[in-house]
Amino acid sequence: MEMTEKNILTVRILEGMEKSSGCPLCYLWTECEERYLKHMLTNEVVMDPAFRGKVVAAGGFCNRHAHMLYRAIHGGDVEDGLGYALYMKDITGKIMEQLSHLQENLSNNFKSSKSRMPFHRKKRDTTALDNIINYDARRQQCPICEHLWSMNQIYLHTLVQMLDDDENFRIKFSSSKGLCLPHFASAMQIIHINKLKNPIHVVKALIDAEIKNLQLIEHLLSEFIRKQSWEFRDEHLEEEVNANILALNFLFGAEGVYLKK
Ligand SMILES: [Zn+2]
Numbered sequence: 534m535e536m537t538e539k540n541i542l543t544v545r546i547l548e549g550m551e552k553s554s555g556c557p558l559c560y561l562w563t564e565c566e567e568r569y570l571k572h573m574l575t576n577e578v579v580m581d582p583a584f585r586g587k588v589v590a591a592g593g594f595c596n597r598h599a600h601m602l603y604r605a606i607h608g609g610d611v612e613d614g615l616g617y618a619l620y621m622k623d624i625t626g627k628i629m630e631q632l633s634h635l636q637e638n639l640s641n642n643f644k645s646s647k648s649r650m651p652f653h654r655k656k657r658d659t660t661a662l663d664n665i666i667n668y669d670a671r672r673q674q675c676p677i678c679e680h681l682w683s684m685n686q687i688y689l690h691t692l693v694q695m696l697d698d699d700e701n702f703r704i705k706f707s708s709s710k711g712l713c714l715p716h717f718a719s720a721m722q723i724i725h726i727n728k729l730k731n732p733i734h735v736v737k738a739l740i741d742a743e744i745k746n747l748q749l750i751e752h753l754l755s756e757f758i759r760k761q762s763w764e765f766r767d768e769h770l771e772e773e774v775n776a777n778i779l780a781l782n783f784l785f786g787a788e789g790v791y792l793k794k
């Protein structure tokens with residue numbers, strides 16, 4: 534039987550629930566990030582002028598992804614540093630062009646002995662300066678973030694759809710490791726906006742899983758804290774050894790996961 538796109542997405546969600554030690558959507562985010570970084574360094578993508586143009590237009594990458602891309606060169610799975618160098622050269626050229634433009638305007642201003650800053654006057658200059666100095670704007674445009682955000686939306690919708698369509702899946706999900714709080718909030722937003730067949734049941738399954746996992750994490754944290762005290766110091770740490778990392782990922786999402794406002 535041929536796998537439809539919907540089936541593939543469903544399988545991915547189930548895989549995320551099975552393989553992850555926490556939020557399945559964080560698992561898929563992280564996996565997608567690793568895969569996409571490698572893909573971006575393949576010759577096929579690097580040599581595509583249209584794609585490189587997109588990267589330049591975005592002003593390059595956010596801090597996280599610029600560094601991750603650099604590390605991926607040494608990961609062994611990608612050709613070499615050529616692709617990275619091509620991206621960096623394009624971006625360097627664009628920034629140089631923008632700065633030269635500002636420099637030119639400054640010297641024109643000196644000549645006409647006007648003391649005001651040039652970018653306070655022309656909209657075009659403001660944009661050029663913004664592109665250089667506005668870190669947040671650059672993060673909003675990072676092509677890797679963009680890809681991760683759109684995949685995340687697709688996975689979120691798939692999960693909500695599965696919860697809406699299938700009672701057995703709702704039962705399975707209720708006793709799963711649940712969603713991290715950022716993904717839980719996003720799922721609630723989707724339920725709020727979209728017309729579902731069984732909204733109450735979907736919300737209940739999500740909340741049941743959250744509460745069960747919050748209770749577990751709180752218990753593990755309490756045990757961890759208790760065993761730090763002098764009188765219980767000889768007791769071995771068991772499952773609670775992971776209390777901090779479980780709490781971190783559950784409350785804030787996996788490292789690098791940040792969801793669009
Ligand atoms: Zn998550």
Ligand SMILES: [Zn+2]
Binds near residue numbers: 595598676677678679
């Ligand atoms: Zn990014």
